[in-house]
Amino acid sequence: MNHAAPMSEPPHEPVDDIRQGAAAAALEASSNVPFWRKTLPNVHIGLAIVGPFILFALFLLLVGANPLEIYITMIRSSFGDSYGFGEVVVKTTPILLTALATALPARAGLVNVGGEGQLAIGALTTTFAALYAVSGWPAYAGLPMLAIAGAAGGALWAGVAAGLRHYGRMNETITTLLLNYIAFYTVGYFVHGILKDPASFNWPFSPQIDDSLRLPVVTGTRIHLGVVIALALAVFIWWLLTRTRFGYRLKTVGGNSVAARLAGIPAERMQVLVLLAAGALAGLAGMIEITGIEGRLRPSTGVNYGYLGFLAAWMAWNQPLWIIGTALIIGATSVAGNALEMTSGLPSSAMHIFMAIILISILAFGRGRAK
């Protein structure tokens, strides 16, 4: 796995570059700089890349596992054959979308940690629509309707946070986090209640949705059309943020909201808008999980994808194209985690530790840290 991508500087931040250059010069000049920083200015980037692997290897040694064996299993299970790689792609898709749901509002200075809940509600509305509204429809009409239903569900959930921010001046970090728990129990309420499959022998899941409403898959794998949609959206959001007036204005809002207001940019309205759009992205991830993978709603549908997406976005400094890479790394890591559980008996939670270690070293050693 290659961690070079998330560590690189975002390519188009001239102002920050100058500021960082000046800061680096000032650091160089002052005397209480750690020696390694003075002598080898780029050592910290190396540390951020290699450090997590060494730390995690130490951790594995500590718990009595063979790190080399584990790393080989990880790489083999995720990139070793076409099935494994297909699984990685399938895992990466929702993470990519929830990561974009973090990156887009981040550009406007908002912290959306609600991908988890927005995905869950998107999956819920998709299931409702698939079972009650468009049941029996052909794919070409039904799937777009489900995409709208999922995106609307996610946007609705993000809209709660946006509303609380707009009318109650409540910080969206806290509200989106709390809303995740509420969303989780909302899904639980429906799959244990009116959405429960009568034929499920009391297991909490919804009935299967129609086969015509499933996303087309590549034969022999589980790779589905959602992958293409997610990639296209990543490129679209990159274009939107870096190549359009809208993106420029959004960046102004995120950088200096006072300046933005003085320049006549409707900062508040743009923030609400991107939060809703972010919710729609995460909700679409829920729709893709239901129609592409699961075929029915379970309490566990999409659990953790929101948080993993948040990590992917952070590792990529919220740059949409970098996010494709970081989401892939995180997707591969989770597939590897599942494989480890089967082959080495190492619980999949080990992978959460691994991911946390990666993020900690980026936070500790990464340059271009966000304010």
Place this chain on the structure above:
Amino acid sequence: MIADILTGALRSGTSVLYASMGELISERAGVINLGTEGAMVAGALGGFAVTVWTGNPWIGALGGGICGGLISLMHAFLVISRNANQLASGLTLMFLGLGLTAFFGRSFVSASIVGFNTVEIPLLSDIPWIGPILFKHDPLTYVSYLLVPGVWLLLHRTRIGVILRAVGERDEVVYAYGISPVLIRYLAVISGGFLAGVGGTQLSVAFTHSWVEGMTSGRGIVAAALVIFASWRPFRAMLGAYLFGGAQALQLVLQSRGVDVSPFLLFMLPYVLTLAALFLVERRQRGRMPEGLSKVFTGATG
């Protein structure tokens, strides 16, 4: 029934109370710590494990506090020394805490402990109605009765409290005064994590007497939210913690009486109530936020 709910509010609100006191101290010094969730869950497992090993819940609480303190030490290092984004760092440590405890907690899932039992305070617990609500609890709950005024006294009536609050408001002043804001921030964040860890221990060793993966289920996040609700004041944070606990107790009381409400609606009630409480107070308290919360001063350029 009201007495049941109030008793339950104290019982299940105490863990949140500890965590919110920790978060309050940390935020008063200018550091938001969403890693409180991670510190809490680490404390829940750490406290439980130490109690299993030693058989002494007090040593367990100490161990839980230390686990929470260690998680928060990492937050302090990343945010204060490495100037990392506080929210990203906090969330990362939340994942780390959940991952580590899921990993190491497997062997403790079926373990049984004696833990803290209910201690009735003589005389006081005989007071009609109030007695059973307030004075039939586990010892950590009694400690929390003293903790809240203690934190208030510390912050508002001691020199160290003045310095701590000054660090959160105008760290340049403290720096100029010859005290390192970095040191004070480290101490505040670590002791905040310690309290969160003790709160986690209360959950596993005193309240449920068991360890379950992810058992804090967002209580650390709720604690962080309650500190805002409380305008960074200890007694109001206590009120908020008991409000959250009350919503949880309501769920248990209704369930035990066989009231036909979906448990899932009751599960989400505490979180909805926290959001509603935040919404109601948020508009009236602009400007009370410690100014340092939006930036972290490292002392190098003061």
